[in-house]
Amino acid sequence: xxxxxxxxxxxxxCSAGAPSFALASDPGYGHGGVNLGEALPLFSGAPFAGxxxxxxxxxxxxxxxxxxxxxxxxxxxxxATGVPMVLAYGGPGVYEIYxxxxxxxVPFILLLWALYTVSxxxxxxxxxxxxxxxxxxxxxxxxxxxxxxGTTGAAMLMxxxxxxxNNYRKNRSFMVVFFIFLVANIGGSLTPLGDPPLFLxxxxxxxxxxxFNLLPVMLTVVAIVLGIYFVMDLVMYKREGAxxxxxxxxxxxxxxxxxxxxxxxxxxVGAVLMSGVFDRGSINIFGAHRAVADLVRDGILVLMxxxxxxxxxxxxxxxxxxxxxxxxxVSYLFAGIFISMVPCLLILxxxxxxxxxxxxxxxxxxxxxxxASGILSSFxxxxxxxxxxxxxxxxxxxPGMPESLAVPKLLAENAIFLKAISCGSVFxxxxxxxxxxxxxMVRSIAEEAGTPMPSFFGYMIKYSIPILCTTFALVTLIFxxx
Amino acid sequence: xxxxxxxxxxxxxxxxxxxxxxxxxxxxxxxxxIILTHIIPRDEVAFVPFGGYLKDEEERLREEARIRFEDWxxxxxxxxVGVKVFIEVGDPAPEIMKIAEAEEVDLIxxxxxERTDLEKLWVGSHTLELLRRSTSIPVLVSKYMVxxxxxxxxxxxxxxxxxxxxxxxxxxxxxxxxxxxxxIALQGAVRKVDxxxxxxxxxxxxxxHPEWKQVEAESRDRLNYYCDLLRQAGIEAEPHLAxxxxxxxxxxxxxxxSSTMTILGTTGKDRVHAFFLGSLSQHIAExxxxxxxLIP
Numbered sequence: 001x002x003x004x005x006x007x008x009x010x011x012x013x014c015s016a017g018a019p020s021f022a023l024a025s026d027p028g029y030g031h032g033g034v035n036l037g038e039a040l041p042l043f044s045g046a047p048f049a050g051x052x053x054x055x056x057x058x059x060x061x062x063x064x065x066x067x068x069x070x071x072x073x074x075x076x077x078x079x080a081t082g083v084p085m086v087l088a089y090g091g092p093g094v095y096e097i098y099x100x101x102x103x104x105x106v107p108f109i110l111l112l113w114a115l116y117t118v119s120x121x122x123x124x125x126x127x128x129x130x131x132x133x134x135x136x137x138x139x140x141x142x143x144x145x146x147x148x149x150g151t152t153g154a155a156m157l158m159x160x161x162x163x164x165x166n167n168y169r170k171n172r173s174f175m176v177v178f179f180i181f182l183v184a185n186i187g188g189s190l191t192p193l194g195d196p197p198l199f200l201x202x203x204x205x206x207x208x209x210x211x212f213n214l215l216p217v218m219l220t221v222v223a224i225v226l227g228i229y230f231v232m233d234l235v236m237y238k239r240e241g242a243x244x245x246x247x248x249x250x251x252x253x254x255x256x257x258x259x260x261x262x263x264x265x266x267x268x269v270g271a272v273l274m275s276g277v278f279d280r281g282s283i284n285i286f287g288a289h290r291a292v293a294d295l296v297r298d299g300i301l302v303l304m305x306x307x308x309x310x311x312x313x314x315x316x317x318x319x320x321x322x323x324x325x326x327x328x329x330v331s332y333l334f335a336g337i338f339i340s341m342v343p344c345l346l347i348l349x350x351x352x353x354x355x356x357x358x359x360x361x362x363x364x365x366x367x368x369x370x371x372a373s374g375i376l377s378s379f380x381x382x383x384x385x386x387x388x389x390x391x392x393x394x395x396x397x398x399p400g401m402p403e404s405l406a407v408p409k410l411l412a413e414n415a416i417f418l419k420a421i422s423c424g425s426v427f428x429x430x431x432x433x434x435x436x437x438x439x440x441m442v443r444s445i446a447e448e449a450g451t452p453m454p455s456f457f458g459y460m461i462k463y464s465i466p467i468l469c470t471t472f473a474l475v476t477l478i479f480x481x482x
Numbered sequence: 483x484x485x486x487x488x489x490x491x492x493x494x495x496x497x498x499x500x501x502x503x504x505x506x507x508x509x510x511x512x513x514x515x516i517i518l519t520h521i522i523p524r525d526e527v528a529f530v531p532f533g534g535y536l537k538d539e540e541e542r543l544r545e546e547a548r549i550r551f552e553d554w555x556x557x558x559x560x561x562x563v564g565v566k567v568f569i570e571v572g573d574p575a576p577e578i579m580k581i582a583e584a585e586e587v588d589l590i591x592x593x594x595x596e597r598t599d600l601e602k603l604w605v606g607s608h609t610l611e612l613l614r615r616s617t618s619i620p621v622l623v624s625k626y627m628v629x630x631x632x633x634x635x636x637x638x639x640x641x642x643x644x645x646x647x648x649x650x651x652x653x654x655x656x657x658x659x660x661x662x663x664x665x666i667a668l669q670g671a672v673r674k675v676d677x678x679x680x681x682x683x684x685x686x687x688x689x690x691h692p693e694w695k696q697v698e699a700e701s702r703d704r705l706n707y708y709c710d711l712l713r714q715a716g717i718e719a720e721p722h723l724a725x726x727x728x729x730x731x732x733x734x735x736x737x738x739x740s741s742t743m744t745i746l747g748t749t750g751k752d753r754v755h756a757f758f759l760g761s762l763s764q765h766i767a768e769x770x771x772x773x774x775x776l777i778p
Contacts, residue, residue, distance in 0.1 A: 055531070055532050056532075059530055059531065059532045059533030059534070060533075063530050063533050063536060064536065064539065066530065066531070066533060067530045067531070067533065067536065070531050314576075314615070318573070318576040318580075321524070321572070321573065323524060323525065323529070323573060325524070325525045325528075325529050326529050326531075329529065329531040330531075333531055381532075433532070433533075433534065434532045437531075437532070439532075440529070440530065440531065440532050440533055440534050441529060443534040443535065444528045444529050444530070444533075444534045444535040445528075447534060447535035447537060448524075448528055448535055448571065453534070
């Protein structure tokens, strides 16, 4: 059925883009990706748009169908991209899809898996009383951890203690919203471990420590957002007149179970750092070149995850309500995302020679990149959005130049553009529930624990637009002014 | 030891009520209360990708479970047994264990209903996880109705009185001792127990060797000792010594003796050990066509 639909789609693509496909069929044309990017028609990105719109709209309008069939939806869009590409371009088409899976998808999923597994083995126990000061401190700790254990890992570690500490409070919804802002998004901006977009940048040649340059922007945003939170919580706290239930002499002291996992976390950080520093050549795996250091890194990531599974007490994971479901969902969805975004990335990398030249021309200033990547990250997943604008920046400044040469030049000559893309993609993932994967996990856990959460539009109208968007406007004026 | 409180965990497969009724024989052994438990798997309602939580779906599933349990409560109540109900969202096996430990139940019953041969390889993962996790509470894998092969014919069989004639496979380990005590506590519900021991034979063994004879003699003595203890408790008992592949022999004896249940002690194996070498008790629980009671 899927194949039949794809063939129909392919026929449509062929009929509309005949000149491009004719070029592609020329012997020797299409190798290296850049030429293919010049040949691909703009609407070859339609399945990518379909994939992202499915992620954005189906959970809202058909949540039950989406919950049970999202894998099939992702497979459909992947096939709608892959089948026409392979039929039209043959070898180069296969190569591009295989390349993105081997070089981007596999390490991306392995890192997420390792961080998810290791952080799922750490449990913060004990009784906390959710006062404005304690809550702000918890948010600050979560924000700081997010860059080192991933926004997903930090959110999973902190959300349950945060909810437990505040279960006596009447107004809890806004707390979880700020938790999503800070821990599940903004906090992940300092290292490639923090948020998937930055890891994709790292995979494409951005050094591990380069993201430390985002610290001033991040601190500004955290100071403003956390400050607003503290004031709001203080007002609510006084208005509620809430008092914590008296613990009858059995107050459980704070402690961390599964602390061995911090060692594995250090192993993950070390492995990623190592892969960015050491150069031991590369291996050709059926046509895809992968650095030896990257393969060693991926091996260490898997090892850290396995060690965590073997040495962490089952009870710790049980009490953490650890489940593989979110990880499986992300791995299915991102397989679809990575395949369907291949044409878009190739077109954008082709710069002014590609079908998206108008976009490259239209997005010129750092502020443009900040807001364009940010607005798209608000409603589409931020990882592919980052890669899209990363490719657009490369295409704009260094069209046709191999990525290994273009990325260092971009960092040396036009770093502010990458800063704008990085900040836009990471920060504005918080603008809606669908901007970043941990957002929905936090929402799900909070709702399961009995905390009512605002609706999709309520979240944006009451919180993200007035608080985040005004903060980002200020950030634009300070850091990305043109 | 007494068996006053049991936890019945259900996913609402068909014939669950009949399976519960088959447990009412335990009333004669002192059972006072059944805790009906249904765990809505978290994955069914939570973590909708980029969505969140299906609160309405959770409420629907809870309501369905509540109505079904209410229907069952009447039947169980008529038998003079108390009922308590738990409907929770979570990971089934750990959630069941949490409730069982909090309620201090004496036995957990997890149902496997009718399965085809192919499905046997794949289903029952929650029950298997329960078996792996329960290190202090006995678990009964209830098989009320199974399809079994009798003389080349597929026959559907109902296990209506699982406690009437159990086969107790003993290996003299501490869990076997616990199992013996548990059977004694079942007095009233049990009519006769077949106590079996399987001596694992290796191809290279010299069966005329004095050491082998000694093992056989010791096994017979221990079988008789177990039977004597059961008889002293007022339970009819019969010893059976077998040799060969342990799992196959237990399954063979269970069939030949028309056993209504297989009872085994379980020794906890870590996950790695269990993954590579498997577990005898799990194998019996998966393949036997009678209920299997595993006692840690």
